[in-house]
Amino acid sequence: MRGLVLACGPDTPELPEVEGVRVERLPARPGKTDVDPLLTDDAAAHLVVVGTDADFAAVVLRLLRRDRLADTTVGYVPTERSSAVAALWGLPGDPRHALALALGGEVDPVPLIRDDAGGVLVGRGVLGPVRGVAYCDDEVALRGLARRIEVEPDPHSAGGGPGLVVRVSRGLLFRRQITYTGRAVQLGCVPVTPVSDGVPYPRPMSRWTWYKHTEPLRLVRGLA
Structure with a gap:
């Protein structure tokens, strides 16, 4: 298993170590200088974002700007119970279950709104x-x-x-x-x-x- 986990903000939970998966700690709502240098890594073909819906949107925006939507799969581990993204797409609320799905689940393309x-x-x-x-x-x-x-x-x-x-x-x-x-x-x-x-x-x-x-x-x- 390979992938890159982006843990956004200071309140992200401790994550279990997974072989082949690297964790990068980023600020809340990471921007160009935080995300773009990581997108050159082979592991960035599969990203997992841990954070709020706003953090997730910030990373997705960088994929859009770098023209990486077509060749990048994205998992999401919400850190807020009120996550609209999790409710829309049926993602687990428990961080460990959400991380397991984000790393090992199947891709199901969903609409992106601009x-x-x-x-x-x-x-x-x-x-x-x-x-x-x-x-x-x-x-x-x-x-x-x-x-x-x-x-x-x-x-x-x-x-x-x-x-x-x-x-x-x-x-x-x-x-x-x-x-x-x-x-x-x-x-x-x-x-x-x-x-x-x-x-x-x-x-x-x-x-x-x-x-x-x-x-x-x-x-x-x-x-x-």
Whole structure:
């Protein structure tokens, strides 16, 4: 067994030693100078990210920027019980079980979501409260005020299909939620701060788009 484990942030759990697997300790939400030098290693053809959804997204972004999505498999060991990625793709909550799956499981390509500001979304994106107009592909998903808009990769399109699911929540007293699926969601609105995988964008935006990338993320999530 060969691979490279990226343990992100100071709170990652102690990991068991596995023959042929190297562990690199990185800061939370590692960037270009942290990740890119490691991607030249042969072991980087199989990565395991240990950390939060934001850490996972940061590593996936570097794979995208280095054009390594097609030749890199990625396992994920979530360190937060609230991980949207783990809930979406059925990953174990126990770190030891998650690590065993990430190192020895089968690849099941899943949709990778991008935004028009150069980022990626691997778990959940949130906007709101928001007032504006939103389209999911050609369908009007919002015209007016919404308490919250959530966007996630569509778990039912892992083998193909549109790619993302949009949930629009309206109303304060009588809350109702409408769900859409499509390739992209586009929003024009009174400025609002998008939150991707728990990380707020640095400034409010009056326009925002999340869309399915042309290549999937080669995620390890199936039992071998």
